[in-house]
Amino acid sequence: MTFASNLTLSASTRNSWAEALRMPAIVALSFVVVATIIAWSVAPQLFTTYSxxxxxxxxxxxxxxxxxxxGTDHLGRDLYARVVYGTASSVSSALVAVxxxxxxxxxxxxxxxFLGxxxxxxxxxxxxxxxxxxxxLLAVIVVTAIGFxxxxxxxxxxxSAVAIFARVTRAEVIKTRQATFVEAAFLSGGSRWYILWRHVLPNASRSVLPLAVLQFGESILVIASLAFLGYGDPPPASDWGLLISIGKDYLKWPWLVYAPAFITILTVLSVNRISRWLRKTD
Structure with missing residues (x-):
């Protein structure tokens, strides 16, 4: 390969990266929201001085x-502090689920x-x-069986998310297995397991990343719903779903529900928007 060809390839690579990094404003804002939520979960003490x-x-x-x-709740606790400290539980639980x-x-x-x-x-x-x-319903059955x-x-x-990941991965593996480069790898003497891990898995996993991001947002909703129904940690925990459940008993003070619900919805919408952007980005 000539020096000019190397320059052309390098320029095309830089252009592809530039196009990938060029994102709509709403996607950039979504990344800011998700980064803030992650910062809350990692170091909540940096964002509030209240207990x-x-x-x-x-x-x-x-x-x-x-x-x-x-605002404050019925015990005089700062609600912002409870939302911030509850982020760690909500985010880590969603990550475990994903x-x-x-x-x-x-x-x-x-x-x-791959095996067929x-x-x-x-x-x-x-x-x-x-x-x-x-x-x-499957999540409720499992959590009832193993504990609240x-x-x-x-x-x-x-x-409850295993089935959807299995279905998507299977479809991608079947499509990749029929590709020309996989057949060439077989003909060149590559073993089945080598081809699986070296060629099929990396190419089939491209569709899994956007799905995993989407599932992260859905997991936050499901875990918050389970906490709302009482299947999560009991008070004084501050899971977002539990905060909404406690706030519903004080309807004259609507911020007890609106604040944690708004943060939950904003996080899920931001994650979903990032997932849509990833699906459109190669």
Whole structure:
């Protein structure tokens, strides 16, 4: 390859990266929101000086103000502090759910799509059974069986997501397995497992990343819903769903519901918008 060809290739690579990094303003804003949420979960003490569990009884049920951005609850606790400290539980639980879904579902889809035959038939029927059960109902069944805790709610949410990851991975593996470069690798003497890990898996995983991002947002909703129903950690925990559940008993002070609900919705919408952008970006 000549020096001019190297320059042309380098320029095209830089242009492709520039096009990938050029994103709409709404996507950039979504990344800012998600980065803020992650910062809240990693170092909540940097964003508030109030305690999430200790309140001032004389300050109970105060409306939003410069002193208390989201107001205070019925025990005088700063609601903004409780939302910020509750982020770690919500985000980490959603990540656990996504990891379970990606690893278990991806493994099932990889085996079914690559091996084919009776393995594909058996695993495909298993996935069909899981898909026939509503995801939230399956999550409720699993969390009821293993116990009422936030980590168990995350495991239950991850189990409910296994089927969709398995179905998508299987479809991508079958499409990749029929590609010309995979057939060439077989003809050149590559072993089945080498081709699986070296060629099929990297190419089939391209569609999994946007799905994983989308599932992260959905997992936040499912885990918040389970916490709302009482399947998460009990008070004084400050999971977003639990905060909404507590706030519904104080309808005269609507910020108790609006604040955690707004943060939950904003986070999920931002994650969904990033997922849509990733699907359109090669």
């Amino acid at each position: 999430p569990v200790i309140g001032v009884p004389a300050d109970k049920l105060l409306g939003p103000s410069t002193a208390h951005w989201f 990891v379970i879904g990606v690893l278990a579902g991806g493994f099932i889809g990889l085996l079914a799509g 035959g009776w393995v594909d038939v058996v695993l495909a029927r298993l996935v069909d059974v899981l898909l026939s059960i509503p995801k939230f 805790e936030t980590i168990n709610a995350a495991i239950a949410t991850g189990v």
